[in-house]
Amino acid sequence: MSKYKVELNGNNIEEYEKLSHQQTMELLELYQQNHDLKIKERLVLSNLKLVLSLVQKYQQRVNNLDDLFQVGVIGLMKAIDHFDTSLDVRFSTYAVPLISGEIKRYLRESSPLRIPRSLRDIAYKALLMNEEYMKKYNREATFKELSKSLDIDEYTLVEALSSTHNVTSLSQEVQNDGNGPIDLESQIPDRRSEMMDIQKSIDLQKAMRYLDQKEMQIIHEHYFKGLTQREIAKDLMISQAQVSRIEKQALSQLKKYMSG
Structure with missing residues (x-):
């Protein structure tokens, strides 16, 4: 070749x-x-x-x-x-997942590394489940879906799947969700980041208490429920321009309380 x-x-x-x-x-x-x-x-x-x-x-x-x-x-x-x-x-x-499956199986079996049986079993189950997702939903399963179905944490899943490959860099693509490649490093949970996110969430909840009812509703519906400004305006029976103004004011307030 x-x-x-x-x-x-x-x-x-x-x-x-x-x-x-x-x-x-x-x-x-x-x-x-x-x-x-x-x-x-x-x-x-x-x-x-x-x-x-x-x-x-x-x-x-x-x-x-x-x-x-x-x-x-x-x-x-x-x-x-x-x-x-x-x-x-x-x-x-x-055909793609079957062809890829054969290739990955060959690489796994010809790898000089000795992979723990537990990880191999998890990887095997994950690959089978991914093939089922392809047949049923016409797409690959996400790491979150696989980890939930297999009842294991995402860190263990990534470790198991990465063990089916030869030694590679953390920038090696391991999945593509249709919006671009996903590398291995991005799939390994960052515990420090998780703790920071929790703290930010707590700070945000405290800061939200300083908003009035309308400000809080707009922030909640836009950022937590995913509604557009137009949808929120219709719900509150006000103009979209008013929603935009109130949202900016609320964000300014939140930033002020969270920074100091």
């Missing part, structure tokens, strides 16, 4: 047939009916670029991407075998 170019039978994967979503679904339905290996081969070849895109994420961590690519293809074939065409899900959406 030098220069990220993959060749099979002397052909660059870029040259293989590209199937539309409809063509892919039709072939998947046909394959499920007759298990024709020629159809499966066509589906595999048309999705090799997807495998390559996932494999390339590990280019800084492994010496031989060819082995990883072959492992990814195994995940792709499993996705073809188990895909349910009755679900309103694109094949690529379903």
Whole structure:
């Protein structure tokens, strides 16, 4: 896979047939009916670029991407075998976690580090649960959702999941929530930060007592309930400009009481 170019039978994967979503679904339905290996081969070849895109994420961590690519293809074939065409899900959406799962499993098993069995068990359960989230909600589960479902704290979850990878930096991406990458360091709870947040919360509650009823209601509805100024204005039967003015005044008061 030098220069990220993959060749099979002397052909660059870029040259293989590209199937539309409809063509892919039709072939998947046909394959499920007759298990024709020629159809499966066509589906595999048309999705090799997807495998390559996932494999390339590990280019800084492994010496031989060819082995990883072959492992990814195994995940792709499993996705073809188990895909349910009755679900309103694109094949690529379903295939990605299976391909990634095979790759991560290979890296975990080939890692020279000895990972505690307890962490491996947690990581395994978390990965399975994440796959279930992908099938059910068409997205990956968040760390908060996984930790709650597994009844463990987020610190332990991150430690377990990070143990499935080779040694990496804290800036290594471990999840993407659709708004950008999330690195490992950001997922490790900062106990000092938590204590500071608690203290700020206490100070804020004390400062709120100095606001009048209307100021307190506007602050509560805007910052705690997420209502817009327009929605608050309608609720209080005043203009949006008045809401804005009262909010600024309340924030100024809070800042004054909290700073001194």
